[in-house]
Amino acid sequence: MDLVARGPEEAAAAVDRVADPMRSVGLRWSASMYVWHLVDVLRIGTERLLTLAHDPGRGIVCWDENALAHDRRYQQLSPVVGVMVLRLAAREWVKAARAAPAAAQVRHPEFGTLGALEIIRRNAHEVHHHLMDINRGHQPRP
Secondary structure (H helix, E strand, O other): OHHHHHHHHHHHHHHHEEEOOOOOOOOOHHHHHHHHHHHHHHHHHHHHHHHHHHHHHHHHOOOOOOHHHHHHHHOOOOOOOOHHHHHHHHHHHHHHHHHHOOOOEEEOOOOEEEEHHHHHHHHHHHHHHHHHHHOOOOOOOO
């Protein structure tokens, strides 16, 4: 949970080091796009944790990060606002993670049965992994 809680400040610092956060590098997303992806990861993660706590029988659904990036037009969204929204998303995610019942389980069509720990770990991994993506391969500020 601490990694996710620290994620927005680390993302802000990483984006600030990038010369052009809107510029994509090769086939990779831009730093700004990764920030917006993290916003969606944490929002969806919050929804999953709340489903686990309040309606686990409903299950959770898959989502396609590339389709979501396209539909939300990540490439046009502000990196400044992205970091601001990421802070909000992380705070809500931490609240939901702390409140998630350890014994509850929810069904995912691809990953099978998941509990709070699995959802929390998956989201924390995404934050860690995409912070590394922002930090590597993007031109630093002069």
